[in-house]
Amino acid sequence: xxxxxxxxxxxxxxxxxxxxxxxxxxxxxxxxxxxxxxxxxxxxxxxxxxxxxxxxxxxxxxxxxxxxxxxxxxxxxxxxxxxxxxxxxxxxxxxxxxxxxxxxxxxxxxxxxxxxxxxxxxxxxxxxxxxxxxxxxxxxxxxxxxxxxxxxxxxxxxxxxxxxxxxxxxxxxxxxxxxxxxxxxxxxxxxxxxxxxxxxxxxxxxxxxxxxxxxxxxxxxxxxxxxxxxxxxxxxxxxxxxxxxxxxxxxxxxxxxxxxxxxxxxxxxxxxxxxxxxxxxxxxxxxxxxxxxxxxxxxxxxxxxxxxxxxxxxxxxxxxx
Amino acid sequence: xxxxxxxxxxxxxxxxxxxxxxxxxxxxxxxxxxxxxxxxxxxxxxxxxxxxxxxxxxxxxxxxxxxxxxxxxxxxxxxxxxxxxxxxxxxxxxxxxxxxxxxxxxxxxxxxxxxxxxxxxxxxxxxxxxxxxxxxxxxxxxxxxxxxxxxxxxxxxxxxxxxxxxxxxxxxxxxxxxxxxxxxxxxxxxxxxxxxxxxxxxxxxxxxxxxxxxxxxxxxxxxxxxxxxxxxxxxxxxxxxxxxxxxxxxxxxxxxxxxxxxxxxxxxxxxxxxxxxxxxxxxxxxxxxxxxxxxxxxxxxxxxxxxxxxxxxxxxx
Numbered sequence: 001x002x003x004x005x006x007x008x009x010x011x012x013x014x015x016x017x018x019x020x021x022x023x024x025x026x027x028x029x030x031x032x033x034x035x036x037x038x039x040x041x042x043x044x045x046x047x048x049x050x051x052x053x054x055x056x057x058x059x060x061x062x063x064x065x066x067x068x069x070x071x072x073x074x075x076x077x078x079x080x081x082x083x084x085x086x087x088x089x090x091x092x093x094x095x096x097x098x099x100x101x102x103x104x105x106x107x108x109x110x111x112x113x114x115x116x117x118x119x120x121x122x123x124x125x126x127x128x129x130x131x132x133x134x135x136x137x138x139x140x141x142x143x144x145x146x147x148x149x150x151x152x153x154x155x156x157x158x159x160x161x162x163x164x165x166x167x168x169x170x171x172x173x174x175x176x177x178x179x180x181x182x183x184x185x186x187x188x189x190x191x192x193x194x195x196x197x198x199x200x201x202x203x204x205x206x207x208x209x210x211x212x213x214x215x216x217x218x219x220x221x222x223x224x225x226x227x228x229x230x231x232x233x234x235x236x237x238x239x240x241x242x243x244x245x246x247x248x249x250x251x252x253x254x255x256x257x258x259x260x261x262x263x264x265x266x267x268x269x270x271x272x273x274x275x276x277x278x279x280x281x282x283x284x285x286x287x288x289x290x291x292x293x294x295x296x297x298x299x300x301x302x303x304x305x306x307x308x309x310x311x312x313x314x315x316x317x318x319x320x321x
Numbered sequence: 322x323x324x325x326x327x328x329x330x331x332x333x334x335x336x337x338x339x340x341x342x343x344x345x346x347x348x349x350x351x352x353x354x355x356x357x358x359x360x361x362x363x364x365x366x367x368x369x370x371x372x373x374x375x376x377x378x379x380x381x382x383x384x385x386x387x388x389x390x391x392x393x394x395x396x397x398x399x400x401x402x403x404x405x406x407x408x409x410x411x412x413x414x415x416x417x418x419x420x421x422x423x424x425x426x427x428x429x430x431x432x433x434x435x436x437x438x439x440x441x442x443x444x445x446x447x448x449x450x451x452x453x454x455x456x457x458x459x460x461x462x463x464x465x466x467x468x469x470x471x472x473x474x475x476x477x478x479x480x481x482x483x484x485x486x487x488x489x490x491x492x493x494x495x496x497x498x499x500x501x502x503x504x505x506x507x508x509x510x511x512x513x514x515x516x517x518x519x520x521x522x523x524x525x526x527x528x529x530x531x532x533x534x535x536x537x538x539x540x541x542x543x544x545x546x547x548x549x550x551x552x553x554x555x556x557x558x559x560x561x562x563x564x565x566x567x568x569x570x571x572x573x574x575x576x577x578x579x580x581x582x583x584x585x586x587x588x589x590x591x592x593x594x595x596x597x598x599x600x601x602x603x604x605x606x607x608x609x610x611x612x613x614x615x616x617x618x619x620x621x622x623x624x625x626x627x628x629x630x631x632x633x634x635x636x637x638x
Contacts (some may be wrong), residue, residue, distance in 0.1 A: 004521075027383070051379055060424070107560070113412060144637070151335065151339065151511040154336055155336050155340050155343060155495060156343075157622060158340055158611050158614050158615055159343075159607070159611060159614075160570045160573035160610060160614070162576045162577070162588075163573060163576070163591065163607060165463060166591070166592065166595060167344075167347040167574070167595075168347070170347065170351050170595050171347055171350045171351050172354060243462070245460075247464055250466075251464065251465075251576075251577050252571075253468060253546050254464075254466045254577065254580070255576070255580055257578065257594060267466075270464075270467055270470060273470065274581070277470065277473055277474055277477075277478055277485070279477075279633070281474050281478060284470045284471070285471075286468075286475065288463075288464060288466075288467030288470065288471070289478070291462075291464050292459070292462045292463050292464070292467070293468065295461075295464075296458055296459065296462040297463035298445060299458055299461065300458070
């Protein structure tokens with residue numbers, strides 16, 4: 001149960017949360033996978049050899065290209081209004097149709113890729129930084145800080161994620177950045193616990209004792225000796241948390257708490273589409289399809305990465321744990 | 322056993338206390354003045370001052386927290402600042418809707434997810450496993466609100482089979498209101514059953530590789546017995562943990578699903594109250610959500626001892 005936040009937002013939140021604990025490796029296991037080649041190159045090669053991993057990576061690359069070059073690739077400006085073509089179905093002029101004020105849905109879907117991917121990236125980076133620092137100190141130093149910070153994370157985990165996110169967004173005010181901050185906060189406990197567990201397992205190993213004996217400072221030991229052993233599970237957890245973060249951001253935007261109109265985002269497009277289901281069925285189709293595609297691709301990537309970082313897991317535990 | 326139980330309940334207190342501080346803090350930090358929200362922009366300064374006095378908003382924050390806390394222990398959650406109804410009544414009205422939705426969706430998800438996960442584990446890497454695993458990744462990736470919208474598109478807009486929103490007329494006999502539950506239940510069940518079956522699969526694969534399974538097979542236990550009695554029973558412990566956590570999250574309200582179907586449950590109550598800056602309702606509902614979650618976690622722990630006699634609750638924490 002150590003790894004990811006089970007259950008996520010709610011049940012639907014199965015979507016955001018999901019189970020599949022990233023097991024924190026014991027020192028023995030860790031030695032195992034390092035024997036299999038743990039360099040970035042070796043991991044990347046294994047990732048691309050795995051069918052799911054390769055597919056996920058490929059789709060992800062396409063998405064990143066779309067996100068970066070959306071101004072060049074999209075047929076219209078995402079906020080260009082065509083009042084004559086309101087709620088049009090898909091056609092040669094508008095491949096995905098238009099929304100309630102005649103904006104091109106294809107262009108808006110493409111422009112939404114950037115904030116979505118950025119939301120995923122920014123949340124996991126923030127969560128990983130805070131999680132790694134607190135986890136390292138808690139695991140290595142132990143003592144009152146450990147007790148305090150773990151109690152805080154326990155409390156945060158006692159709130160269903162979506163409520164916590166909504167609560168934080170209520171305080172900060174709705175908006176993309178605030179939604180991202182909120183999602184980062186609700187990811188912190190898992191990251192912190194993960195790093196703490198690895199730090200605990202490492203802090204009494206011989207090389208750590210040795211560096212203490214030659215007089216290294218605590219921070220130096222933590223950062224250059226303990227932290228590297230926390231890196232693999234941390235990276236895997238980042239890959240797992242990113243698609244969830246994108247889903248939560250989309251949910252918040254759907255509820256009107258994340259990205260604000262007129263900025264295009266998949267979540268608030270679906271929020272808009274909800275009011276026009278009877279008039280324009282195709283409106284709700286494409287933004288949701290985009291979210292699903294991104295999340296499937298990122299999940300496959302995460303699964304592939306997990307196997308590539310820890311090849312022995314494949315044999316023992318089955319591919320997609 | 323009794324002392325263990327007592328200890329577990331006592332251990333809840335600090336977490337509950339911290340949660341109450343957090344909930345109180347979130348509300349205090351929220352922008353916007355509830356009095357202004359209530360009285361509107363036309364109110365005079367005296368009216369505002371009087372109302373603040375009446376609501377006790379003039380007192381210092383720590384004192385207000387203590388007052389709130391002591392009221393809370395007496396289950397006095399105050400009144401809604403929007404419609405002046407008792408918070409307990411509001412929660413009591415909305416919670417059964419969420420409870421009904423959660424229980425049905427949860428049972429459905431378990432009944433489908435558990436066998437699917439077992440099947441995938443037993444036929445690991447064969448066709449059934451591939452199909453189930455792919456469906457699971459799809460089920461996990463589809464946003465609940467989009468799935469809900471798609472269901473409405475198909476069953477309400479196109480086929481006219483089901484009502485798109487609401488819970489129906491409370492005066493009707495219950496079976497007439499059942500159609501209102503179908504789509505919300507399906508929406509919630511889909512992602513949950515993907516979680517379950519994925520988790521059951523990995524837990525089962527772990528167990529199926531164990532020595533005692535080989536022993537059981539070697540001594541000639543028929544395969545269904547191996548899977549059912551030896552493997553499943555041992556795989557259940559992690560599975561029950563996930564089931565419990567998922568269920569308590571469900572009870573917290575399926576915020577997004579409830580929003581899609583305009584379903585008057587706990588999640589919707591919290592969201593609308595936040596938008597209306599109706600603090601007492603938000604505080605009360607959130608507190609309930611946290612309590613449910615913590616109590617469920619204790620029940621899960623206790624169920625371990627029942628599922629696996631090797632685990633003694635005294636030793637396990």
